[in-house]
Amino acid sequence: MAKIRGAVVIDKERCKGCEVCVVSCPCGVLALSTEVNGKGYAYSYMANPTACTGCASCAIVCPDSCIAVYRQKFPTE
Amino acid sequence: MAQKQEEVQIVPENRVYGRPALLTDRVMHYCPGCSHGTIHKLIAEVIDEMGMQDRTIGVSPVGCGVFAYNYIDIDWAEAAHGRACAVATAMKRLCPDKLIFTYQGDGDLSAIGTGETIHTCNRGESIAVIYVNNAIYGMTGGQMAPTTLVGMKTATSPNGRDVKLHGYPFKIAEMIACLEGVRYVTRQSVGTPAGVRRAKKALRKAFENSMEGKGLSFVEFVSTCNSGWKMTPVAANQWMEEHMFPFYPLGDIKNE
Amino acid sequence: MxxxxxxxxxxxxxxxxxxxxxxxxxxxxxxxxxxxxxxxxxxxxxxxxxxxxxxxxxxxxxxxxxxxxxxxxxxxxxxxxxxxxxxxxxxxxxxxxxxxxxxxxxxxxxxxxxxxxxxxxxxxxxxxxxxxxxxxxxxxxxxxxxxxxxxxxxxxxxxxxxxxxxxxxxxxxxxxxxxxxxxxxxxxxxxxxxEEICRQSGDWALTGRKANRQRHVATSLALEPAEMEATNLRLQAKYNEIEQSEVRYDELMTDDADYLIVAFGSSARIASETVQMARKKGLKLGLLRPITLWPFPSERIADLAARMKGILCVELNAGQMIEDVRLAVAGQVAVEHYGRMGGQLFTPGDVYEAVQEKLLKKRRH
Missing domain, CATH: 3.40.50.970 (Thiamin diphosphate (ThDP)-binding fold, Pyr/PP domains)
Incomplete structure (x- = not known):
């Protein structure tokens, strides 16, 4: 058996804080920051990174294509 | 210790999804959450996956999508308001080996450009028509579109669309589906990950039809305009599901 | 052959x-x-x-x-x-x-x-x-x-x-x-x-974005005022070049003419007969026919005007090209118009009468 874990890298300067990724994440990984980026937008970040499975739902719906998704298999004991 | 081992390495071999190669670096001018950005991404992905960058010409409209040529790294022509289908007709006739598509909003395609749209469909030109229907004029500041729903408030229907005053919302997809030259008509949306996946398949089919000379393919995207609708992007997606989808139902309308 | x-x-x-x-x-x-x-x-x-x-x-x-x-x-x-x-x-x-x-x-x-x-x-x-x-x-x-x-x-x-x-x-x-x-x-x-299209128009034509070049965009849009002004200045420079290089016109018996008709297209055909008619009667009439209406043969018309006693613009309209002729002539000599409208044509004789009426008679008064 192997366990799949994911992570996302968000280009925070490109993010406009639309929040569509946040509500599209089936695992509740993402949230909007309290800080703002250079354009004045709150941006998406991994608030709960351990829950990410790398399903890419967030990146798929992102209108600004600012999310990259990574996935890795880890062997389980 | 075990926790640390399970941290995903941010290295190319672990990358499963990222920015499409055919999107330029330019930050899109669209409002936060705008469907245009997602649709642009799908077009960029499909052209890249089909290996068609060097044989594709897009035709951009007048409206919010006018600057599509700044974002997708292919050759483009910017058409006069409503005339994209006529522009694309000549391109496909003169360059039949090219993938030719138009990218048009509801004002461009189904108001000022209705004539060109319908006749291009009727001639069965082997092009793909991408139609972004958000029921409002975005770029000019939220005026009523032909597709504005009954009762919907816009800058030019401040008390809501009244059929006595403005007539009925226009379902051009159903209308063109009955034309012989039209091969494929589908209505999609990009508000959810599942919707985006389905829409991408539809787009690919439309582009393949174009290259196989199978006649005209028409992909409508029921979309949001959260600025024009005066909602947050998330609320706009929800409003679209509740109000737009019942009137503009998703799915294939014609698939021959 | x-x-x-x-x-x-x-x-x-x-x-x-x-x-x-x-x-x-x-x-x-x-x-x-x-x-x-x-x-x-x-x-x-x-x-x-x-x-x-x-x-x-x-x-x-x-x-x-x-x-x-x-x-x-x-x-x-x-x-x-x-x-x-x-x-x-x-x-x-x-x-x-x-x-x-x-x-x-x-x-x-x-x-x-x-x-x-x-x-x-x-x-x-x-x-x-x-x-x-x-x-x-x-x-x-x-x-x-x-x-x-x-x-x-x-x-x-x-x-x-x-x-x-x-x-x-x-x-x-x-x-x-x-x-x-x-x-x-x-x-x-x-x-x-x-290949010829790429050779002739390779720096702008939409032929599909190749790996060895940037994408090409056919557009007239530039929202930045500086960019739009630059576009306009480029266009004007091109227009100036065309005005310098591409003016075309034809002349009939202008060498010794006292009076000049300026006419284009079908009017010029008719007016060329008028010139022959006038010459037979001893009137030194000539014809200048602009072949390019833009760029307009303004310089040539100005040169000819210097030695004319009168100029008649003959057009199948209410007087349109005459504005360009008058600009070219710049008041050196009177420029009159003769035209018909609504699909009516004039004959060489009609034009001859107009020359008499509008150029010769007026001069006598």
Missing amino acids: KEDVRLMKGNEAIAEAAIRSGCDGYFGYPITPQSEVLETLMEMRPWETTGMVVLQAESEIASINMVYGGAACGKRVMTSSSSPGISLMCEGISYIAGAELPCLIVNVQRGGPGLGTIQPSQSDYFQATKGGGHGDYRMIVLAPASVQEMYDFVFDGFDLAFRYRIPTMILSDGVIGQMMEKVVVTRNRGRMSD
């Missing part, structure tokens, strides 16, 4: 020349008095020989936007219409000028305004030379006075259009379009191959 001489209508000559000039695509909509262009092309079926595309569009608006699309791809494309149809095309012509695309537009003029008449007229001079559409743009305007010139100007029009990346118009009228005359059918050049 024996010359290939044929009897042809002006409109048929346009169609014949289109095919022989290597035109890639014709897009048009029927309107009297030019429908024979499209009819002749459909009859000749060039798609089976040269591969030329011929398409009957749903409107003049669609036609000119098809021309825009074809031109953007670096193809040799054209349309033809008559006055009301050209009015519909004016938006598209402005876009073509703004995006700096080459194309050929034929206007076989009829009388207006509005639906007007199907009879010949020259009342679209302003529209052709001053704009018609919006923005500071120009077209090169060629005015044929014979069926032979209808034929030849298709070749010349395409050459000029591509040399300067500018829409070029053949401004004809119902007289020349419908008239039959012998035409020496010369030249026969093939359509451009993809």
Whole structure:
């Protein structure tokens, strides 16, 4: 058996804080920051990174294509 | 210790999804959450996956999508308001080996450009028509579109669309589906990950039809305009599901 | 080699020349008095020989936007219409000028305004030379006075259009379009191959974004004022160059003339007879025929004006080209207008009378 874990890298300067990724994440990984980026937008970040499975739902719906998704298999004991 | 081992390495071999190669670096001018950005991404992905960058010409409209040529790294022509289908007709006739598509909003395609749209469909030109229907004029500041729903408030229907005053919302997809030259008509949306996946398949089919000379393919995207609708992007997606989808139902309308 | 001489209508000559000039695509909509262009092309079926595309569009608006699309791809494309149809095309012509695309537009003029008449007229001079559409743009305007010139100007029009990346118009009228005359059918050049298009227009034509170049965009849009002004300045520089290099005109008996007629197209044909008539009667009358209406032969007209006693503009309209003639003459000598409208024509005798009435009598008073 192997366990799949994911992570996302968000280009925070490109993010406009639309929040569509946040509500599209089936695992509740993402949230909007309290800080703002250079354009004045709150941006998406991994608030709960351990829950990410790398399903890419967030990146798929992102209108600004600012999310990259990574996935890795880890062997389980 | 075990926790640390399970941290995903941010290295190319672990990358499963990222920015499409055919999107330029330019930050899109669209409002936060705008469907245009997602649709642009799908077009960029499909052209890249089909290996068609060097044989594709897009035709951009007048409206919010006018600057599509700044974002997708292919050759483009910017058409006069409503005339994209006529522009694309000549391109496909003169360059039949090219993938030719138009990218048009509801004002461009189904108001000022209705004539060109319908006749291009009727001639069965082997092009793909991408139609972004958000029921409002975005770029000019939220005026009523032909597709504005009954009762919907816009800058030019401040008390809501009244059929006595403005007539009925226009379902051009159903209308063109009955034309012989039209091969494929589908209505999609990009508000959810599942919707985006389905829409991408539809787009690919439309582009393949174009290259196989199978006649005209028409992909409508029921979309949001959260600025024009005066909602947050998330609320706009929800409003679209509740109000737009019942009137503009998703799915294939014609698939021959 | 024996010359290939044929009897042809002006409109048929346009169609014949289109095919022989290597035109890639014709897009048009029927309107009297030019429908024979499209009819002749459909009859000749060039798609089976040269591969030329011929398409009957749903409107003049669609036609000119098809021309825009074809031109953007670096193809040799054209349309033809008559006055009301050209009015519909004016938006598209402005876009073509703004995006700096080459194309050929034929206007076989009829009388207006509005639906007007199907009879010949020259009342679209302003529209052709001053704009018609919006923005500071120009077209090169060629005015044929014979069926032979209808034929030849298709070749010349395409050459000029591509040399300067500018829409070029053949401004004809119902007289020349419908008239039959012998035409020496010369030249026969093939359509451009993809390689030739890349060679000729490789820095702008939409041929598909290749790995070795940036993407090409055909657009007239620039929201930044500085960028839009730069576009306009570039256009104006190009227009200046055209005004320096491409002025064309023809003259008849101007060397010793005391009086001058300025007329273009079918009016010039009629007025040339008037010149012969006047000479027989001892009146030293000459004719200057602008062949390019834009760029206008202003310098030549100014030179001639210096030694004339009077100038008469003869046009099938209420007085349009006369404005350019007066600007050129700059008050050196009186410039009068003689014209008819609504599809009415004048005879050489009518023009002779007008010369008497408007130039000679006035001088005596």
